Amino acid sequence: MDWTFLLSYDNVDHALDCFYKRLYSVLESHVPKKHHNSGELSFPIWFTHEIKQNIKTKSYYRKKWLATKNQYYLHEFKRLRTLIKEQISRAHSGYVDRMQNSIKSDVSMLWRYIDQKRGSSRIPGILYHNDSVLDNPQDIVNSFAQLFSETYITDDAVPQTSHFT
Incomplete structure (x- = not known):
């Protein structure tokens, strides 16, 4: 792509607008868009590729057993179910x-874990704490901050023992 046309602009803002228009046009026409396959199963984050494959294979054997009543398919289905x-x-x-080990070194991992468990990444709309209802996001965040500051201590807050020789 030839970008020399940007040199003809006297105003930097106009040049930047034109640059972005051209860039987005190129991206729109040449970068493939990702389509989500809604028919695909969704699995928890900790499922390995092997577990996912075994689940699909187990499903295959279950369907074959239901259709044929062949004991081989039932045996394979049960074996895979136990393995999975x-x-x-x-x-x-x-x-x-x-997660527990990474939370010790990076507190943001705690929030990722909570978001993953909840299926959401937003602050709760209402929090019940100490017989009160908090519905302001800032109050909710401050409540969590207070709880964590009272619950966890940093390494520098641990008293050092002196050793006499």
């Missing part, structure tokens, strides 16, 4: 452990 339960349990425990 174990895989999910291990994957979830690992995910929770990783």
